[in-house]
Amino acid sequence: MKKNITVLPGDGIGLEVVQSAVEVLETIGTIYGHDFAFDYADIGGSAIDKHNDPLPASTIKACKAGDAVLLGAVGGPKWDQLSGDMRPEKGLLRIRKELDLFANLRPVIGFDSLSDSSTLRKEVITGIDLMIVRELTGGLYFGEPRERREENGETIAVDTLIYSRSEIERIIRKGFELAQVRSRRVTSVDKANVLETSRLWREIAEEISTEYPDVALEHMLVDNAAMQLIRDPQYFDVIVTENLFGDILSDEASMLTGSLGMLPSASMSAEGPGLYEPVHGSAPDIAGQDKANPLAAISSASMMLKYAFGLSEEALAVDKAIDQVLNEGFRTGDIAREGEAVKTTSEITQKVIETLRSKL
Numbered sequence: 001m002k003k004n005i006t007v008l009p010g011d012g013i014g015l016e017v018v019q020s021a022v023e024v025l026e027t028i029g030t031i032y033g034h035d036f037a038f039d040y041a042d043i044g045g046s047a048i049d050k051h052n053d054p055l056p057a058s059t060i061k062a063c064k065a066g067d068a069v070l071l072g073a074v075g076g077p078k079w080d081q082l083s084g085d086m087r088p089e090k091g092l093l094r095i096r097k098e099l100d101l102f103a104n105l106r107p108v109i110g111f112d113s114l115s116d117s118s119t120l121r122k123e124v125i126t127g128i129d130l131m132i133v134r135e136l137t138g139g140l141y142f143g144e145p146r147e148r149r150e151e152n153g154e155t156i157a158v159d160t161l162i163y164s165r166s167e168i169e170r171i172i173r174k175g176f177e178l179a180q181v182r183s184r185r186v187t188s189v190d191k192a193n194v195l196e197t198s199r200l201w202r203e204i205a206e207e208i209s210t211e212y213p214d215v216a217l218e219h220m221l222v223d224n225a226a227m228q229l230i231r232d233p234q235y236f237d238v239i240v241t242e243n244l245f246g247d248i249l250s251d252e253a254s255m256l257t258g259s260l261g262m263l264p265s266a267s268m269s270a271e272g273p274g275l276y277e278p279v280h281g282s283a284p285d286i287a288g289q290d291k292a293n294p295l296a297a298i299s300s301a302s303m304m305l306k307y308a309f310g311l312s313e314e315a316l317a318v319d320k321a322i323d324q325v326l327n328e329g330f331r332t333g334d335i336a337r338e339g340e341a342v343k344t345t346s347e348i349t350q351k352v353i354e355t356l357r358s359k360l
């Protein structure tokens, strides 16, 4: 199979973990006889430095021309003083919108071998397997107006939370479709006791649920959901929620698995290339030190193999290699137990590659 992958390393540890994911994809290509071509383009702070734009037109063109996009992360202290459209994060928001990537799948899987790394008790982490389905192109991150103004001698800042029926319908459907091939339960998370957008969200979720009689729907307020995720994570299967809530709940859920460095994601549109990226950011505190956990990015590459190219066997091989590497005790600092040897990003990546090759 021949596929063109657009690679957007971005900033900070984005560069390091994307390199790991590319090496793993190259290995899969060699083992299974696929021709993966990689086309690199700029995004985020590095794109601001080179093009004075966090998302140059050449990057949009490259992404649209490819079969899938692999992204690292954007942002960092170097660009913290910039505002509005010049922020690195704006590049990421814009590419999500350009590619209409409305559905962001964030699986949260607890590895038994990491039960000591979880913030939870060992018996609680075992068997965690949930899917956060986050709406990605609407809500507070995109609503207009967004501004700062002076009013009655006060500085006022405004963000707008807005959702249309069609935006809600398509993400809720995605949640139900995923539940149909999982345990047939959807938890729709909102703040319907306060927000009008959430009231509409809840009404539409009820309507759409009639199209999926084989799936049970429940509603949960987001503050309660944040608590229940820690209290009883195995309770959840598919969580479908809006942009901001999904962003926050997924970082929270990452600690059930041991680290933010473990959580992958896939962002999809109705048609056209999807974007695959770790859930974490550019981690300036560890950037450039070969310390980052590459498993979230490698696992995102696995999601690309499965969802973008339909290569389930290859995706499973990557997932199994990750599991084996963890079982053998190889860990970056974020998931190492006290007294355990800490491996570098490159060492973990090489170990995953060796493990894949050993299955030949």
Ligand SMILES: NC(=O)C1=CN([C@@H]2O[C@H](COP(=O)(O)OP(=O)(O)OC[C@H]3O[C@@H](n4cnc5c(N)ncnc54)[C@H](O)[C@@H]3O)[C@@H](O)[C@H]2O)C=CC1
Pocket: 013, 017, 072, 073, 074, 075, 076, 077, 089, 092, 259, 260, 261, 262, 277, 278, 279, 280, 281, 282, 283, 284, 285, 286, 291, 292, 293, 294, 296, 332, 334
């Ligand atoms: N998708 C993206 O590109 C995202 C970008 N950001 C940006 O990244 C920058 C830093 O943001 P933070 O709030 O610090 O979030 P962050 O996700 O970059 O880091 C939070 C904490 O988790 C650790 N961490 C994250 N990924 C890790 C990995 N793979 N291995 C080991 N440890 C890891 C970091 O060292 C840090 O202590 C900001 O500019 C922010 O806007 C933040 C989140 C997502």
Ligand SMILES: CC(C)CC(=O)C(=O)O
Pocket: 089, 090, 092, 093, 247, 279
């Ligand atoms: C950096 C932001 C644009 C978003 C974010 O934190 C995320 O998508 O997880």
Ligand SMILES: [Mg+2]
Pocket: 247, 248, 251, 279
């Ligand atoms: Mg986030």
